[in-house]
Amino acid sequence: MKSFGYIAAFTVITAAISVSQPALAEGKLLTNTAGKTVYIFDKDASGKSNCSGACATAWPPVTIDSITASPDITAITREDGAKQAAYKNQPLYLFAGDRKPGDKGGNGISGVWHIANEGDAPRAKSKSAAETGSGGY
Numbered sequence: 001m002k003s004f005g006y007i008a009a010f011t012v013i014t015a016a017i018s019v020s021q022p023a024l025a026e027g028k029l030l031t032n033t034a035g036k037t038v039y040i041f042d043k044d045a046s047g048k049s050n051c052s053g054a055c056a057t058a059w060p061p062v063t064i065d066s067i068t069a070s071p072d073i074t075a076i077t078r079e080d081g082a083k084q085a086a087y088k089n090q091p092l093y094l095f096a097g098d099r100k101p102g103d104k105g106g107n108g109i110s111g112v113w114h115i116a117n118e119g120d121a122p123r124a125k126s127k128s129a130a131e132t133g134s135g136g137y
Helices: 002-020 054-058
Strands: 039-041 073-077 083-087 113-115
Touching: none
Parallel strands: none
Antiparallel strands: 039 113, 073 083
């Protein structure tokens, strides 16, 4: 009977742990080939990044060779000529504060940075960061 008690206790603990894990609302979390979380920026225009300078330091663009190819992954050309990965034409970024695979520290920052999920509709806005007067981060 004692072993049954241990199994029951383990099951309860396991269930409590799995319930506390946040779930993604839509689709599978997009990551780069190193397993790092990939983000989208609401202030980007479709096919155009509005994150450069200090923004791109905090939010490094995902390079096309660092993400698994799929029909929805394409390359866009940044203003500096570099190729950046895009999902459904939405530019993709990493968050410099994420240190290891599975970190999701950039999600929700300033209300404009979001984890990219497969199946997400592009969130790009029609106005650029320059037009809105914000640096975008």
